[in-house]
Amino acid sequence: MLVRVLTAAVLLLLLATPAALPGAAAAEPGSAAFLTLQIDRVTPDIVTTTSGSVVTVAGTVRNVGDRPVRDVVVRLESAPAVTGSAGLRTNLSGNLDQYTAVAPFITLSTELQRGQEVPFTLAYPVRGTEEPSLRIDAPGVYPLLVNVNGTPDYGAPARLDDARLLLPVLGVPPDPAIGDSEGVSAVVPPDTSRPVAMTVLWPLADRPRLAAGIPGGTTPVRLLDDDLATSLAPGGRLDTLLSAADFATSAQVDGDGAVGGALCLAVDPDLLITVNAMTGGYVVTDDPAGGLGAPTHPGTGQEAAVNWLGRLRALAQRLCVTATVYSQADLDALKRVGDTGLSAVATTGAADIVDQILGIRSVRGATLIGDAPLTAPTVSLLGARGPTVAIAAATLSAQDPGGADLTPQRNSPDVVTAPFDPGLGAALAGTGGAPIAPTYLDEDLRIPLQHDSRVARLQNALGALLWRGLAPEAEPRTQIVLPPLTWDLNPGEAQSMLTSVASAIRAGLAVPRPLPAVILETHRAAPPEPNPAPEPTLDPDAFIDNGVTSGISAVTGRLWGLTSALTADQRTGLTGTGYTAPLREDMLRALSQSVPANARNQAAQQRLSTVSRTVADLFGAVTVVNPGGSYTLATERSPLPLALRNDLPVPIRVRLHITAPPGVAVTDPGEIELPPGFLPLRVPIEVHFTQRFAIDVNLSTADGLALGDPVRLSVHSNAYGKVLFFITLTGGVILALLVGRRLWHRFRGQPDRADLIPPTPRHPDPLDTALAHGDDRTPPTDELR
Known part of the structure; x- marks a missing residue:
């Protein structure tokens, strides 16, 4: 009985005592996933003297x-x-030490069940003589934090999550308790004595979409997917960026041209090539790695491409345009490739493509270093292409007390840097539907982007964009705004960005600084002595493997060699350079920084493999036709019949190489221009013996690159050489002498011995022979006579 009582008591004790919950009482959010807090709305997103005196932050807490x-x-x-x-x-x-409570906690729910959510709204004056308020008395960028606490079942009270954001204050509105009774003195305007010279590079770029390994002249054009059809259509990503720039710089909105003076479109030539190709109709491959032989289906974005490209051409006529590096290729990796021709296409050649498609003269002299930091190999590559201004991220660490150093730097005799603030660049990269942390950002400055809501990340970008204008002590008073080139904004976000630029200019915090002025002033302000670029810590995920770069170098070298041998087809107008250009551009697409860092090497290797197969096929498309049998030469100088095949759509200059055994002399036909199709040839040879022998025939380009497969021909010769010659000559001489002798005797009337009939030997009669033998015996008697 006692045992039963004790057992019951233990069971009651276990049921009454809550289980310990590891981390339930932790003071940091994320130690156990119980609640998430999301910011859904901030009003106003930028505080001005006329925006209202109350800031409202609304959101949702979810279990x-x-x-x-x-x-x-x-x-x-x-x-x-x-x-x-x-x-x-x-x-x-x-750290949270810098934050202080604006007001006491507000209860949202006495108990929040699993999967449930509850909204909240927090509204407080910007400043005020009566509590609570944000206690903001001067313009600036202010961090805000929303803190949520709760008690999980079987746990203790704890801070379970928080959300942080930046609130830019261009001007402090009046105290709500006072209102406008004090007039102008009721507001605090910003300090506009030292405005920032602002340049905004508005990106129009995309990931590589053209299918790999497809040479020029191939129709219809093949795309990897049909995502561009959606992006170019109304409401799509590229349509949103183009529409926002068009609206913000229109005459109705930007009457004085201030925003248009600060804005410059940064256009990727690879995107233009793709969209321009789509306007003529295209197909989408079902196998991105399949090359020419993969099945396809029709694309749906032809009309969207026509409309978008037409609008861009119209906007480019009145707005600054500059080219990005082709396909946003990683210049550090491109330097390791070591191909000067490919480097020229990526940098100086990019502007020519933009000009040709848009019908304009784009701004030259600047190189946009997008996602990557500026490295010594990049500087070396750019310096070899001539003078340029590298627009790249400045160095910044978490320990730097002031603003990033944006002073122009000279990295080599021909390369100067116009730095942009990495804090601003990272904030811009964190906005939109595909937030990223740029690889140029120091590891200590990275924040968990997926934890913050889209609204909070937009607030952080607006605050970073306006911070330098609101910080009169920050030097220098210049600012380049360079978002990620594949920026993914919705229409509201794009409008907020350009509205912030316009607000800064209208408020006197910024003045427009066109890109040509940036290029000119950077060259003038940079010190005369070069200061090599510091070697940054590269993101290992974003580093392109040396195996990829060496493979690109090998394939590109073979491709240049083939291109130099190709000529133009007079019938179609297709040139050798135009035919192989997409394959060289594929090598730049393989190095694109628009691909997520953790997938770059895989995507690069796949594209490289596809192009390698195509280049091998191109070299194999020009060859000697194998007859499959043997040749018989009637004489020692009978020509050798051959047939050459060119399956390329353009002519190619080739050389014929024939390897023959001793005793066979081959006449070199020299350089041959081989048109598309078949070309029969008769190669002069001379054979000095009679027998069956083999001849090896192969083709190469004019510079010696092997084409096709070598062919071995089996040849039989009827020639007898010098012995036959002398025998024939001797017989002819003897025959001539005999004929002359007969004619000589005939003319003199003398019989020729050859005409006389020799006496026929007389054969004895058998009877005479018998009688003759009989005479040798005893003469016959008289009686017998």
Whole structure:
């Protein structure tokens, strides 16, 4: 009985005692996934003297854990204004000491079940004599934090999540308690004595979409997928970017041309080539690695491509346009490839493509280093192409107290750098539907982008964009805005970005600085002595393998060799350079930084393999036709009949190489221009013996690159050489002498011995022979007579 009582008591104790929950009482969010907090709306997103005196932050708290959470409460906290570029990042993660509560916690739910969510709205004045308020008394960029606490079942109260954002304040509105009664003195305007010279590079680029390994002249054009059809259509990504730039610089919105003066379209020539090809109709391959032989289906974006390209051409007539590096190729990796022709296509040749398709003269002299940091190999590559301004990220660490150093630098005699703020670049890259952390950003400045909502990330970008104009102590007073080249914004986000630029200019915080002025002033301001670019820490995921770069170098070298042998087809107008250009451009697409860092090497290797197979097929398409039998030469000088085949759509200059055994002399036919199709040849040879022998025949380009497969011909000769010659000559001489002798005797009337009939020997009669033998015996008697 006692045992039963004790057992019951133990069971009651276990049921009454809550299980310990590891990490339930942790002070950091994310130690256990119970609640998530998402910011859904910030009003106003930019505070001005006329935007209203109250800031509203609305969002949602959701229970994502495996148990109910009780006593769910939230509150808003704020921090002092950001004083340096690094603060644009460090205030969004890590330490919380700088934040103080704006108001007490507000209860959202006494118990939030699994999967449930609850909205919240926090609204407080920007400043005020009465609490609570944000206590903002001067323009600047202020970090805000929304903190959510709760008590998970079987746990203790803890801070379960938070969300941080930046609030740009261009001007402080009046205190709501005072209103406008004090007039102008009721507001605090920004300091506009030192405006920032602003340049905005508005990107129009995309990932490589053309299928690999397809040479020029191939119709219809093949794409890897049909995503561009959606992107170019109304509401798509590229349509959104183009529409926003067109609207913000239109005469109705930008009457004085201030925004248009600061804005320059950064256009990827690879995108233009692709869209221009789509306007003529295209197909989508079902196997991206299949090359020419893969099945396809019709694309759906021809009309969208025509409309988008037409609008871009119209906008380019009134707005600055500059070319990006072709397909946003990684210049550091391209330097390791070591092909000067490919480097020229990627850099200086990119502008020519943009000009040809858009019908304009684009701005030259600047090289946009997009996702990657500026390295010594990149500087070396650019310096070999001539003077240029490299627009690249400045160096910045979490320990830097002030703003990033944007002073122009000279990295080599021909390369100067116009730096942009990496804190700003990273904030811009974190916006939209595909947020990324650029590889040029220091590891200590990276924040977990997927944790923040799209609205919060947009707020961070607006704050970073306006920070330098609101920080009069930051030097120098210049700013280049370079978002990620494959920026993915929705229409509202794109409009907010350009509205912020316009607001900064209209408020006197910024002045437009056209890109040509950036190029000119950077060359003038850069110190005369070169200062080599610091060697940054490269992201191992984004580093293109040496195996890929060496493979690209080998394939490109063979491709240049083939191109130099190709000529133009007079019937179609297709040139050798135009025929092989897409394959060289494929090598630049393989190095594209628009591909996510962790997938670059795989995508590069796949494209390289496909192009390698195509290049091998091109070399194999020009060859000697194998007759499959043997030749018989009637004489020692009978020509050798051959047939050459060219399956390429353009003529090619080739040389014929014939390897014959001793005793066979072959006349070199020299350089041959082989048109598309078949070309019969008769090669003069001379054979000095009679027997069956083999001849090896192969083709090469004029520079010696082997084409096709070598062919071995079996040849039989009827020639007898010098012995036959002398025998024939001797017989002819004897015959001539005999004929002359007969004619001589005939003319003199003398019989020739050859005409006389020799006496026929007389054969004895058998009877006479018998009688003769009889005479030798005893003479006959008289009686017998």
